[in-house]
Amino acid sequence: MARRTDTRQRMLETAADLFHQQGYHATGLNQLVSAGGAPKGSLYFHFPGGKEQLAAEAVTVAAERLNERLKTLLAEAPDPGTAIERVVTALAEGLAASGFQRGCPIALVAMDAGTTSEPIRGASCGGYGSWQRTIAEYLENRGTEAVQAEALSVIALSAIEGALLLARLNRDLAPLHTVGVHLRRTFTESEPS
Secondary structure, three states: OOOHHHHHHHHHHHHHHHHHHHOOOOOOHHHHHHHOOOOOOHHHHHOOOHHHHHHHHHHHHHHHHHHHHHHHHHHHOOOHHHHHHHHHHHHHHHHHHOOOOOOOOOHHHHHHHOOOOHHHHHHHHHHHHHHHHHHHHHHHHOOOOHHHHHHHHHHHHHHHHHHHHHHHHHOOOHHHHHHHHHHHHHHHHHOOO
């Protein structure tokens, strides 16, 4: 018999995956339970707040997963320009590998339910905020002034999110490639001498 925490974690991972691809409203409770390999009553046992609680926690899991990947990509790059371009390239590769089904892991849920559900809005803001802080901290550690690092992180996150959306809709990586090149140049030009 699966331990309670195993079932809960499996449901979270499954929900993060389904919400990533389908969004909040297109993902049904029966689908969440069956895809997670859990008994029907287990959703409310593990998530008393129902689908909304599960979605908020799944957004947090997905955001943390991407944030760890982001930290790794930034740390492994020789300079900020290369770093941000590698981030965009990795996201483009993931989008293409999914047949243009998986862009940002939290965007669909944030757009679907972030304005009507405070827990989902909070989790989405937390996810985007963690990515922004990671980029800003990376730049600050490379010598960029805090105000400039903050501004660059907002520009980067906004441009990447928009490019992911356009690339997914158009089934074309060109928006991501364009943003990657532009962000590389922007980060390189703003690097302290």
